[in-house]
Amino acid sequence: MDLNQVSYHYPQQPTLLNEISATIPVGHILSIIGPNGAGKSTLLKLMAGILQPSGGEVDLDGQPISSIPRKQLATKVAVVSQQNDIFDDMKVIDVVKTGRLAHHSLLATISDAEVAKYIQATHLTSLAQRPLSSLSGGQRQRVWLASALAQDPTYLLLDEPTTYLDIHYQAELMGILKQLNEQKHITIIMVIHDINQAFKISDVLWLVKRGEVVKVGKPEECYDRELLANIFETNIQIVDVPHYGKYIVEIPETQAES
Amino acid sequence: MTKSEKIWYSTILVMLVITILFAMMLGASFITPQQMMTAFQGGNPNQLDILINIRFPRILSTMLCGGMLAVAGAASQAAFRNVLADPSILGVTSASDFFILIGTMLLPAFPASKFIFSILGGLFALLLLTRGPALKSPYRLIIIGVAMMLTFTGFEQLFANGFGGQTTGSFNGITWSQTEVLLFLGVSGMFAAVVISPWANYLKLSTEQLQTKGVSASMMRLALLLVVVYLSSGVSSVVGTVPFMGIVVPNVVRYLVGRDYQTIIPLSMLMGAWLLLVVDTIGRIVVLPSELSAAVIMTVIGGPFLILMLQRKNFNGLKSS
Numbered sequence: 001m002d003l004n005q006v007s008y009h010y011p012q013q014p015t016l017l018n019e020i021s022a023t024i025p026v027g028h029i030l031s032i033i034g035p036n037g038a039g040k041s042t043l044l045k046l047m048a049g050i051l052q053p054s055g056g057e058v059d060l061d062g063q064p065i066s067s068i069p070r071k072q073l074a075t076k077v078a079v080v081s082q083q084n085d086i087f088d089d090m091k092v093i094d095v096v097k098t099g100r101l102a103h104h105s106l107l108a109t110i111s112d113a114e115v116a117k118y119i120q121a122t123h124l125t126s127l128a129q130r131p132l133s134s135l136s137g138g139q140r141q142r143v144w145l146a147s148a149l150a151q152d153p154t155y156l157l158l159d160e161p162t163t164y165l166d167i168h169y170q171a172e173l174m175g176i177l178k179q180l181n182e183q184k185h186i187t188i189i190m191v192i193h194d195i196n197q198a199f200k201i202s203d204v205l206w207l208v209k210r211g212e213v214v215k216v217g218k219p220e221e222c223y224d225r226e227l228l229a230n231i232f233e234t235n236i237q238i239v240d241v242p243h244y245g246k247y248i249v250e251i252p253e254t255q256a257e258s
Numbered sequence: 259m260t261k262s263e264k265i266w267y268s269t270i271l272v273m274l275v276i277t278i279l280f281a282m283m284l285g286a287s288f289i290t291p292q293q294m295m296t297a298f299q300g301g302n303p304n305q306l307d308i309l310i311n312i313r314f315p316r317i318l319s320t321m322l323c324g325g326m327l328a329v330a331g332a333a334s335q336a337a338f339r340n341v342l343a344d345p346s347i348l349g350v351t352s353a354s355d356f357f358i359l360i361g362t363m364l365l366p367a368f369p370a371s372k373f374i375f376s377i378l379g380g381l382f383a384l385l386l387l388t389r390g391p392a393l394k395s396p397y398r399l400i401i402i403g404v405a406m407m408l409t410f411t412g413f414e415q416l417f418a419n420g421f422g423g424q425t426t427g428s429f430n431g432i433t434w435s436q437t438e439v440l441l442f443l444g445v446s447g448m449f450a451a452v453v454i455s456p457w458a459n460y461l462k463l464s465t466e467q468l469q470t471k472g473v474s475a476s477m478m479r480l481a482l483l484l485v486v487v488y489l490s491s492g493v494s495s496v497v498g499t500v501p502f503m504g505i506v507v508p509n510v511v512r513y514l515v516g517r518d519y520q521t522i523i524p525l526s527m528l529m530g531a532w533l534l535l536v537v538d539t540i541g542r543i544v545v546l547p548s549e550l551s552a553a554v555i556m557t558v559i560g561g562p563f564l565i566l567m568l569q570r571k572n573f574n575g576l577k578s579s
Contacts (some may be wrong), residue, residue, distance in 0.1 A: 048470055049470075050466060050469060050470065070469065070472045070473075070474070071472035071473075072472070073472065074470060074471050074472030074473075075472070077470075078470065078471075079470040081466065081467070081470075083464075084467070085464065086462045086463055086464070087339040087461075087462045088339070088341070088462045088517050089462075089516075089517045090459065090462050090517065091518070094459065094518070095463075098460060098463060098467075098468075098471055098473075099471060101460070101471050101472060101473050102471055102472040102473075106456075106457070106473065106478075107453065107454070107456065109456075131516075131517070147471075151471065151472075
């Protein structure tokens with residue numbers, strides 16, 4: 001996937017993303033990090049084809065995303081968005097099955113067996129027949145992930161997948177993503193707020209500020225105190241934690257001086 | 259099929275068969291099962307005439323309309339993502355009635371004219387409902403719908419003043435030829451609804467989610483709404499408005515078997531057929547020698563039902579997760 005001078009602004013709003021050009025290497029885990037309002041989620045929506053750029057182009061296999069039919073695009077790019085409300089209620093397995101619609105006619109009956117592997121990969125087997133409304137936030141997030149995986153995508157886009165999850169579910173979800181990337185070679189692109197998680201799991205990081213990609217690099221290249229402090233506009237320390245490695249912490253100005 | 263689905267399918271079928279039997283027996287003249295046998299063997303031409311030319315078409319058309327209205331209700335609830343959506347509450351049927359009235363007043367009758375005016379009225383109402391901001395809030399949709407229903411009903415009464423012969427939601431005096439029209443419209447419309455019932459489930463996902471899965475929400479919504487208009491206009495053009503069927507039946511079915519539209523739609527069809535037959539049969543016999551129309555009885559049942567649903571503590575305008 002390539003971004004060619006992609007710009008975006010919402011109607012009657014100032015420019016949010018300014019001529020971003022970058023290439024997303026296949027098979028990597030890419031995390032987009034940056035402060036709120038930097039345009040991260042918008043960037044993800046442009047890559048998903050949900051929004052059309054105001055300028056420039058997002059290309060997939062050398063073809064502009066906007067020219068690829070919806071259904072075909074869905075077999076290549078899947079999205080787990082931040083807001084996943086449903087109306088009414090649905091069984092877990094039926095939500096997962098909607099991911100297969102990209103591969104079938106709209107009136108096809110999709111068998112339970114066809115989605116079993118996606119349910120297994122996301123540790124949902126025991127919950128498959130339960131209504132979505134009876135699940136916890138972390139479990140629901142895995143259901144949407146399973147539904148996205150059922151599209152058999154080359155690119156999996158996630159918008160703040162861990163935001164509402166406790167530390168246990170966060171680790172579990174990251175484990176699943178890592179496994180998908182290693183075993184199925186799915187390219188993972190995510191917007192994530194927990195920078196330490198991003199540094200730990202990713203192959204590539206994009207540091208975004210005010211609609212521009214300020215830095216592209218491997219995590220080890222991005223452990224840069226000044227750079228991070230500049231991006232998040234706060235005082236940053238990088239410490240060494242035994243059995244973990246480098247850890248980024250935010251320390252308020254006053255305490256840092258004392 | 260789950261256990262509760264099996265239980266309710268068979269329960270409703272049995273109730274339907276029993277009710278059909280009662281509906282054949284009861285009326286201005288009571289016909290016992292024995293007399294029925296005699297009549298069918300040619301022993302009583304008078305009673306045979308009552309059975310074949312009065313009670314049969316009435317029973318069949320009542321069941322068809324009940325099924326059609328209940329299915330139209332379920333489909334519109336899916337399309338509008340609102341369990342309160344129902345063609346009669348949303349003003350779709352009163353728009354149909356009004357258009358039929360205007361059509362028959364202004365233009366000479368031509369084949370299927372009533373059905374065509376009815377469809378046009380229904381589409382007009384849907385256009386008004388789907389254009390504005392009504393879709394965004396479940397309550398606003400219902401309020402706008404009710405306002406439209408009252409408006410169209412008011413206009414209808416205004417114009418109908420001194421123009422008699424309007425259909426009123428009663429099955430009294432229904433003929434075989436009317437029943438045949440209902441049979442054609444009902445079977446084709448309900449078949450279509452069952453075929454596209456998976457779409458009713460898919461529409462529980464947001465438009466954006468469906469988009470990323472390569473599916474067009476608007477296309478599925480449009481298809482469901484066309485089925486809604488087809489079914490409810492079919493009933494309106496033959497018998498007029500029978501209110502609340504589309505809200506009472508699918509919600510009871512939901513309570514019984516859950517939220518899967520592939521079950522809700524066929525089961526609503528059966529339960530709608532049963533309920534309207536019960537209602538019409540009661541209406542035929544409670545105030546003999548006169549009768550109460552199915553529409554009046556449904557208003558009495560459906561009004562309180564709607565109020566109860568709205569008052570329920572856990573009714574939150576539909577979002578369950």
